[in-house]
Amino acid sequence: MPENKFLKDAQLIPKKLRLEGDSIRFSVKGTIPIESVLSPKNPKVFISFKGEKSQLDLEAVELKKNVSNYSYEKKISLKYEPWMSAGTLELSFYQGKREGQEPFEKKVLAKGVMTPQLMVKLGAVYPDEPIPLIGLFITSGVDDREIVRVQDFSLQFDLGSFTYKSNAENLKAIQEIDSFLTSNPDIQEIKITGIQSPEAGEGKNGALGMNRAESVKTLLGTRIVAFPNSKVKIDSRRNDWFDLRLLLGDYKGISTNRKEELYTILMNQESYLDQNERLKKVPGFSQVAQDLYPKLRVAKIEIQAKPRTGLDMQQSMKLREALSKTDGTNGLTLEEWALAAEASQSLEEKAVIYSKMTEFFRSALPYNNMAVVRIRQAQRTLDQQSKEILWEEALRLLTQAQRIDPNPYTFHNQGQVLALQGDHWEAYLKLSEASSLSQNPDFQQRNEALRGALDIVRGDYKLATLRFDYKFSDPRDYFNKGLAYYMIQDYVNATIAFEESVVQGRMFGYGFYGLAMIAAASGQNEIALIHLKKAIEANRQLSEKAYQDPLFEELRESKEFFSELSLN
Incomplete structure (x- = not known):
């Protein structure tokens, strides 16, 4: 040519x-x-x-x-x-x-x-990623035992010390930890992160932060006997402005304009030392440092746990009898049947129990929960036709549950299946109905997170940002939150959300990809390359996305792109 x-x-x-x-x-x-x-x-x-x-x-x-x-x-x-x-x-x-x-x-x-908006996570299963936990069970009690409770705690330290203070604030935090573990003894995960403030007295290496994390791990040791101490994840942070950015959000000691000026410096991708020097030149920052730096001498604790479920020995014997009989006799209440199913770790066992429950009780619970079992079984098959069959069965069960008792859980689950099937508008309507029927904060968090993800698909990005005003434990929710802010070019909040996604799941990969998108959009190709490399190391599927994404077109013209990311 x-x-x-x-x-x-x-x-x-x-x-x-x-x-x-x-x-x-x-x-x-x-x-x-x-x-x-x-x-x-x-x-x-x-x-x-x-x-x-x-x-x-x-x-x-x-x-x-x-x-x-x-x-x-x-x-x-x-x-x-x-x-x-x-x-x-x-x-x-x-x-x-x-x-x-x-x-x-x-x-x-x-x-x-x-097409960054198409990266939104709606619950589908992708290669190199853990299977998302989707669908909501109706549980035996008022509280939802299926939803994992996530709570954060902080213990304070003196300058340069890794022995936590014996003060009223720490005593209150320890009491709150004990109360949370009493209510939610089924621990899923514990993360402890030792933080070092930028103050000179905090040391020049990362040893102090790790020592703080180890100190708190020892404290928790006697409180988590049932949870292997070796599985407690510990980490540290220093020379990182992430925690200061979080504190700035609620800080009232400076004007909005000054706060925006600080955010601009903290987000400019310069080196930590260069940013530190720039911060010192901002009028009023000395007061900010005086107020906020001591709050960075902490160890942050995140505990994910669920309430205890299950039957006692006598109840378990009655359950086995009811499952084996065909004469329709039953010695357990609806709540006891539900507890038995909740305690089972097997989807197949849950299905048997919920199926038997439909013989004894006219209740939406067994139909809804059987549908959730089918949804999660669909997550575990690679055959698309099998997925479709399981989804359709789930929808039929949910329709039956709605006939008995319209409830928010059934509407949510219908919305989840429809979202997976690609019927986004109908899914959105179902989730909106679910939201109007429940004020439970745990339920609202799960429902609004999925609703916000659909807002992104629908192009209503500003509304989506409002849906994600929760503390999440799933890195996918933080990624979706970052995506919503990215689409309205609010790169400050997008960066914070993507960083949270990385903190919650470094092996998820998408949080790093989001940070690479922001760096590329800002013309910082070297930073974008660093984040892309981390994204692909965590999830090889993202290499194909990076190779095709027009956002990285200029970056692909460099030799470093192919050599660093091993895409050639």
């Missing part, structure tokens, strides 16, 4: 294609010269979108003849299809008849489509 002469000034506006709602919208404009030597004969210009197995040919671009050229400008809106993410938008120039001939010139206008 010769060098472009007729298409040399063809422009795509905007320069990169991006998904907006369910469409791709762009304009193509340019001129075709009319000269004595290069006078085109019966010129025609066509636009096409080409993929590996698909192609979309658009109508000819209308040309306007002027004195020295033909000019053209065409606005186009295309319904997005998945193959377009890796497709190529091309402009072709013909002379004479088009049929049966190759274009005289071609020009690639764009490669791929930016």
Whole structure:
């Protein structure tokens, strides 16, 4: 193909294609010269979108003849299809008849489509990722034993010390830990992070932070006898402004403008030392440091736990008798049956118990919970047809539960299945109905997180940010939160959310990918490359995404991209 002469000034506006709602919208404009030597004969210009197995040919671009050229400008809106993410938008120039001939010139206008919103997590299973826990059981009591409780605690330390203070604040925190563990003895995970403040007296290496974490681990040792001490995760942070950014959010000691100035410095991706010097020059920062730095001499504790479930020995014997009999006799209450199912770790055993419950009780509980079992079984099969069958059975069971007793859990689960099936609008309606029926904060957190994810799919990004105003334990929820802020270009809050995603699950990978997106959007390619490398190390599936993403187009032009990320 010769060098472009007729298409040399063809422009795509905007320069990169991006998904907006369910469409791709762009304009193509340019001129075709009319000269004595290069006078085109019966010129025609066509636009096409080409993929590996698909192609979309658009109508000819209308040309306007002027004195020295033909000019053209065409606005186009295309319904997005998945193959377009890796497709190529091309402009072709013909002379004479088009049929049966190759274009005289071609020009690639764009490669791929930016679709960050499609990375949102709705509960589907992807390779290299843990299976998401989706669906909500109706439980035996008022409180939902299925939902994992997450609570944070902090213990304070003196400057340079790793022996926690014997003060009223720490005593209260320890009492709160004991109370939480008493109510929720089924511990799922414990994370302890020792924090060092930027003060000189806090030392120049990370030993102090780790020693603080170890000190708290020893304190918890006598309180978590049933949880292996070796499984307590400990870490430390220093030379990192993450914790200061969190404290700044609620700090009232400076004006909003000054706070924004501090955020700008903390987010500028310079080195820690350079940022430290810049912070000192901000008027009023000495007071900020005096107020907030002592609050960074802490160890943060995050405990994830659930209430204890199960039956005693006598109840267990009655359960075995009821399961083995066919005469319809039953010596257990609905709540005891529900407790037995909750205690089982096997989806198959749960299904047997819930199925038997439908013989004894007219209640929405066994139908709803059997549906949740089917949803989670669908998560564990790779066969798409089997997934569809299990989803349809789940929807039938949920419909039966609704006939008996309309309740928020059943609406939520219907919304979850519909979201997985791709029926996003109907899913959204079900979740909205669920939200109106329950004021339980744990339920609202799970329901609003999924609702916010669907807001992202629907393009209502500002509303989505409001849905995520919760403390989460799942890195996917923080990633979705960061994605919502990213889509409205609020990179400060997006960065905080993506960092939280990384803190909650370093092997999740997507939090690092989100940080890479922000760095690339800010022109910081070296930082973007660092985050991309971490993302792909955690999740190899993200390498294909990075290779196609137009956001990293300039970055892919560097040798470091392929050598560092091992994509070649």
